[in-house]
Amino acid sequence: MTATAPARTTAGTPAGTAQVPAGAPRRRRKRQWLPYVLLLPVLVAELLIHIIPMLVGVGMSFLQLTQFYIRNWTGAPGAGLDNYRFVLQFDEASGKALLHSFWTTVVFTVVVLACSWGLAMLAAIWTQHAFRGRGLVRTAFLVPYALPVFASVITWSFMLQRDNGVVNHVLVDQLGVLDERPFWLIGGNSFWALIVVEVWRLWPFAFLALTAGMSSIPAEQYEAAAIDGAGVLRSVRWVTLPNLRSVNQVLLLVLFLWTFNEFTVPYTFFGKSAPEQADLISMHIYQNSFVTWNFGTGSAMSVLLLLFLLAVTAVYLLLTNRRRPVDA
Amino acid sequence: MREPTWFRWSRRIGLTVLSVFALLPVWVMITTSLKPLSDVQGEFRWFPSTITTEAFVEMWRTIPLGRYFLNSLVVSVAASVASVMLALLAAYAVSRYRFLGRQAFSVTVLSTQMFPGILFLLPLFVIFVNLGQTLGIDLYGSRPGLIITYLTFTLPFSIWMLVGYLDSVPRELDEAAAVDGNGPMGAFFRVVVPAAMPGIIAVLIYAFMTAWGEVLFASVLTDESTRTLAVGLQGYATQNNVYWNQIMAASLTVSVPVVIGFLFLQRYLVAGLTAGSVK
Numbered sequence: 001m002t003a004t005a006p007a008r009t010t011a012g013t014p015a016g017t018a019q020v021p022a023g024a025p026r027r028r029r030k031r032q033w034l035p036y037v038l039l040l041p042v043l044v045a046e047l048l049i050h051i052i053p054m055l056v057g058v059g060m061s062f063l064q065l066t067q068f069y070i071r072n073w074t075g076a077p078g079a080g081l082d083n084y085r086f087v088l089q090f091d092e093a094s095g096k097a098l099l100h101s102f103w104t105t106v107v108f109t110v111v112v113l114a115c116s117w118g119l120a121m122l123a124a125i126w127t128q129h130a131f132r133g134r135g136l137v138r139t140a141f142l143v144p145y146a147l148p149v150f151a152s153v154i155t156w157s158f159m160l161q162r163d164n165g166v167v168n169h170v171l172v173d174q175l176g177v178l179d180e181r182p183f184w185l186i187g188g189n190s191f192w193a194l195i196v197v198e199v200w201r202l203w204p205f206a207f208l209a210l211t212a213g214m215s216s217i218p219a220e221q222y223e224a225a226a227i228d229g230a231g232v233l234r235s236v237r238w239v240t241l242p243n244l245r246s247v248n249q250v251l252l253l254v255l256f257l258w259t260f261n262e263f264t265v266p267y268t269f270f271g272k273s274a275p276e277q278a279d280l281i282s283m284h285i286y287q288n289s290f291v292t293w294n295f296g297t298g299s300a301m302s303v304l305l306l307l308f309l310l311a312v313t314a315v316y317l318l319l320t321n322r323r324r325p326v327d328a
Numbered sequence: 329m330r331e332p333t334w335f336r337w338s339r340r341i342g343l344t345v346l347s348v349f350a351l352l353p354v355w356v357m358i359t360t361s362l363k364p365l366s367d368v369q370g371e372f373r374w375f376p377s378t379i380t381t382e383a384f385v386e387m388w389r390t391i392p393l394g395r396y397f398l399n400s401l402v403v404s405v406a407a408s409v410a411s412v413m414l415a416l417l418a419a420y421a422v423s424r425y426r427f428l429g430r431q432a433f434s435v436t437v438l439s440t441q442m443f444p445g446i447l448f449l450l451p452l453f454v455i456f457v458n459l460g461q462t463l464g465i466d467l468y469g470s471r472p473g474l475i476i477t478y479l480t481f482t483l484p485f486s487i488w489m490l491v492g493y494l495d496s497v498p499r500e501l502d503e504a505a506a507v508d509g510n511g512p513m514g515a516f517f518r519v520v521v522p523a524a525m526p527g528i529i530a531v532l533i534y535a536f537m538t539a540w541g542e543v544l545f546a547s548v549l550t551d552e553s554t555r556t557l558a559v560g561l562q563g564y565a566t567q568n569n570v571y572w573n574q575i576m577a578a579s580l581t582v583s584v585p586v587v588i589g590f591l592f593l594q595r596y597l598v599a600g601l602t603a604g605s606v607k
Contacts, residue, residue: 034512035421039433042418042487049448049480050440056451065454071461073454123346126339129331139591140347143354146590148541150558151579155353158360158572166356169372200349232335261444264543264558271562282544285446290548295450302447309442 060299067293076296083300094288098301100276101284108195108280109259115199116255120206125236128214138211145204153268156197160184185269190278198265202258206251213247214240249320256316257309281305361577368572383577387564390574395553396560397582400540403471403556407478408535411486412528414479419490420516424502434491441484445544448480453548469551477545482535489534493527494520530596533589540586557582 060073061083069076089095123141127134144152159166161184168181184193217240225235263282266274272290274283285305289298360368361383363376387393422430456468467473497520505515521528546556561582564575 032427035425035427035430038417038421041414042483045414045479045483046436046440049476049483050443053448053451053455053480054443056455057447060451060454070454071457073458119346122342126343131339137343137347141350142590142594143587144350146587147354147583148537148558148586150541150543150561151357151583152353154561154575154579155357158576159353159356161572164368164370164372164572166352166372166374173371200353204350232332257442261446263445264541267543267547268562271565282444282446286449286544289446289450295454298446299450302444302450305444306447309444313442 057299061303063296065296083296101279105281112198112259116203116206119203123207124210141204149264150268188277190275194278209251213244217243357576361580363573383573387574387578391563396557400556403474404536404539406475407539411482412532415486415490422491423494437484478539489531493524497523533593537586
């Protein structure tokens with residue numbers, strides 16, 4: 001779920017479902033069974049890879065599934081709501097750690113979203129109208145998105161090395177901004193290192209989506225704005241942004257879900273033990289499950305994470321869809 | 329619209345800064361892969377002191393990179409081909425028919441995309457281990473096991489992308505095929521699939537890229553013999569000496585197939601995005 005798709009924007013729009021295929025009703029009477037036959041393989045696959053594992057996962061969260069029972073999970077004693085009570089005990093160490101990880105992830109997500117969207121919006125506005133070298137710049141921007149995440153994150157961790165990395169070389173030796181060489185992958189700095197790398201990797205996707213959205217804005221709208229005396233800023237405010245509404249609605253949601261669930265970047269950076277200051281929620285659950293081998297509490301945390309994401313998504317969609325008619 | 333001078337200057341400066349930000353790791357990756365080991369142990373150098381391909385030769389010996397490469401290739405190809413084949417049939421049904429449960433199916437597929445991978449990892453791990461224990465089916469640590477888990481993320485977006493591409497194939501083509509005496513499946517394979525081929529290949533490459541970079545499942549569900557590149561590359565760092573030049577050479581090598589695929593794909597991705605977000 002980490003290295004993910006530009007396709008999701010396509011996927012995310014309700015447009016696909018809302019469309020009525022022309023000529024469909026005629027076939028409908030004749031071959032009502034055919035679509036089900038076509039769907040059958042996928043339904044079986046969905047059952048095996050999504051639905052059963054999810055039900056098992058929810059079931060596991062109500063079991064005392066410690067290392068003794070992982071090989072024989074039917075023998076695990078029931079735990080009722082104990083796992084949930086345990087992980088939500090915010091005055092105990094484990095509950096505190098979960099809460100800390102949650103807030104770290106919230107701050108991480110907000111900062112990454114704001115930076116990625118901001119950079120992408122600026123870059124998309126700058127490259128909206130043709131100029132010499134535009135194609136080259138656009139391709140350059142997509143490179144971070146094209147590289148496999150693990151390869152580019154490994155490169156960043158070399159760049160962020162204290163003694164032989166390029167970042168400290170520039171900051172300390174060449175510009176002299178800092179007097180001492182800081183560690184970037186240990187302690188508090190690791191949180192900011194994580195943000196920079198996540199933004200580096202994510203903003204090209206937002207750029208791609210916004211550029212695609214801008215390319216379909218009719219030129220007449222800009223001409224009309226220009227005739228009305230609107231400058232660059234005003235035409236961005238009154239033409240570009242309103243036209244990007246539906247793109248932004250989907251884009252922000254997708255960016256939120258990816259960032260909140262991010263695992264590849266911290267795992268490649270820190271291996272199996274992330275510093276406390278950069279303990280993102282996916283890593284937290286992962287470490288907890290595979291260090292303590294208590295899959296019961298791990299599953300309880302996963303279920304809570306899912307409920308949180310569902311709630312945020314539902315509220316977001318309700319709010320953005322309700323406001324639309326007023327704005328449009 | 330005439331662009332004011334301040335806008336042109338802000339564009340020049342802004343785009344330069346962003347390009348440097350985007351390409352700096354690429355520069356570091358390429359130059360470091362051409363450095364001798366002594367160059368990466370001291371202070372960072374922008375250029376190699378001497379250009380050598382030693383890292384590209386040595387990297388295969390420091391860790392079993394060849395094996396990881398093969399594992400990644402097998403798993404990614406199998407997962408992407410399987411998910412596109414499954415998804416194609418489902419996408420045809422969703423794109424061309426109105427049937428009871430169509431909406432429910434679409435919403436289910438869409439919503440599984442937002443589920444955190446960790447939610448599937450824990451139960452799949454337990455299921456695999458217990459299947460091995462009780463039925464003797466060894467999915468844990470095996471390539472088929474990893475391929476199955478990769479379908480959890482390649483299948484949903486393959487279905488969604490393909491519905492989009494099939495929707496863009498005009499219905500008149502189906503009807504013309506029907507006039508020529510083809511049944512719905514004949515029309516599908518003889519007319520719709522060939523017309524949607526660029527899109528199908530785009531989805532295939534995209535699924536391949538996602539599987540190629542996957543870390544979460546691979547870090548838990550593989551052992552030394554089935555390890556993929558995404559996890560195996562970390563092996564360089566556990567050596568006594570950190571061979572940064574070899575790590576960068578290996579990172580560059582494993583990136584090349586994916587970047588080429590992406591450049592090919594770019595056109596279709598942008599087309600797909602525009603279609604999806606504007607409708």
